[in-house]
Amino acid sequence: xxxxxxxxxxxxxxxxxxxxxxxxxxxxxxxxxxxxxxxxxxxxxxxxxxxxxxxxxxxxxxxxxxxxxxxxxxxxxxxxxxxxxxxxxxxxxxxxxxxxxxxxxxxxxxxxx
Amino acid sequence: xxxxxxxxxxxxxxxxxxxxxxxxxxxxxxxxxxxxxxxxxxxxxxxxxxxxxxxxxxxxxxxxxxxxxxxxxxxxxxxxxxxxxxxxxxxxxxxxxxxxxxxxxxxxxxxx
Numbered sequence: 001x002x003x004x005x006x007x008x009x010x011x012x013x014x015x016x017x018x019x020x021x022x023x024x025x026x027x028x029x030x031x032x033x034x035x036x037x038x039x040x041x042x043x044x045x046x047x048x049x050x051x052x053x054x055x056x057x058x059x060x061x062x063x064x065x066x067x068x069x070x071x072x073x074x075x076x077x078x079x080x081x082x083x084x085x086x087x088x089x090x091x092x093x094x095x096x097x098x099x100x101x102x103x104x105x106x107x108x109x110x111x112x113x
Numbered sequence: 114x115x116x117x118x119x120x121x122x123x124x125x126x127x128x129x130x131x132x133x134x135x136x137x138x139x140x141x142x143x144x145x146x147x148x149x150x151x152x153x154x155x156x157x158x159x160x161x162x163x164x165x166x167x168x169x170x171x172x173x174x175x176x177x178x179x180x181x182x183x184x185x186x187x188x189x190x191x192x193x194x195x196x197x198x199x200x201x202x203x204x205x206x207x208x209x210x211x212x213x214x215x216x217x218x219x220x221x222x223x224x225x
Contacts, residue, residue, distance in 0.1 A: 004155070031211045042201065042217040043156070050211055058212065090155050094211065101146045101203075102213065104155030 002026055004105035006091050012111045013081045021076040021108050023091030031094040032074040033058075033102065034066060036087040043090065049074055081112045116140060117204055119216035126192055127224050134187045134219045136202035143207050145178055145185045150199040150218070192223045 004025045013019055023032065034046040045058030047066040055066045063085060065077045074093075078085060088109050092102040118137045126132055136145070144163040148156035160169050162178035162185065169176045173196075175188040189196055199220050203213040 033212075035215075040217060043203075043215040045212060048212060092155070101148070101158035101161055102156075104148075104157070106155050107153070 004091055004093055004103050006089075006105035006108050008108060009106065010109050012113065013078075014113050015082060017081050018077070018079050019081065019110075020078075021089055021091075021110075023074045023076070023093075023105060025072055025074075025091075025093040025103070027093060027095070027103065028071070029093035029095050029103070030071075031096070031102075032068065033092040033094075034064070034074065034076045035090045035092065036060065036085075037090060037107075038087050046076065046089075081110075083112045086110060086112045116214045117202055117216035119200075119202060119219050121219060122217065123220050123222075125222040125224065128193055129191050130223075132189050132192055132221070134189075134200055134221070136185045136187075136204075136216050138183050138204065140204075140206060141182050142204035143182070144205045145182075146203045146205075146213070147176055147185070147187055148201040148203065150201060151197075156199075156201055189221075192221075194223045194225050197221060197223050 007022045033048040035043040037043050044060050049055050049068040052071040067075045088107050090107050091105040094102045120135045146161045147159045150156040160176045165180045165182045167178045173190045177186050199218045201218045202216045
């Protein structure tokens with residue numbers, strides 16, 4: 001039981017490049033989330049999913065897209081990276097809305113030059 | 114505008130001291146969670162409080178949910194270096210479904 005895993009752990013992009021961050025959970029959780037964490041800003045929700053095949057916008061969705069084709073995977077895409085997207089990205093999952101708290105992955109540190 | 118305000122932002126104390134971290138809002142939350150995050154890792158859930166006035170204890174950590182469910186506190190007794198980390202509060206509102214709103218966090222350093 002690995003919990004929540006994220007790949008890659010580190011990535012450096014040039015402005016305008018694209019990439020996909022992969023999140024996988026093996027706990028059969030319904031809900032999955034993508035956050036970004038910046039100094040002094042706390043965790044901000046980018047997009048989330050309440051089940052396979054569903055996605056919804058969070059607090060800061062611009063410049064990102066997501067897909068949840070399989071229940072265990074939640075992908076975060078950056079189509080044209082910008083320096084403002086330099087951040088640490090965390091994926092989280094949760095069994096149900098009223099259930100125990102969110103389980104977080106170890107994070108992906110992304111730098112956009 | 115930050116929905117959840119945490120204070121203090123930074124706290125540096127000596128081993129053995131007591132401390133309290135606060136999480137305040139003008140909004141009512143259906144539940145509130147506390148997480149601890151260590152460098153290079155994701156946040157880890159410590160506790161969830163759901164009832165106004167509820168108090169939960171986790172060894173030397175005491176969590177309280179305000180009577181009006183707008184605020185919460187985390188008290189650590191006899192802090193140890195292993196308590197060092199970023200403490201985050203996160204609230205769930207009835208209108209936000211499965212989403213959580215996070216505070217900015219309190220960076221605690223316990224010096225030996």
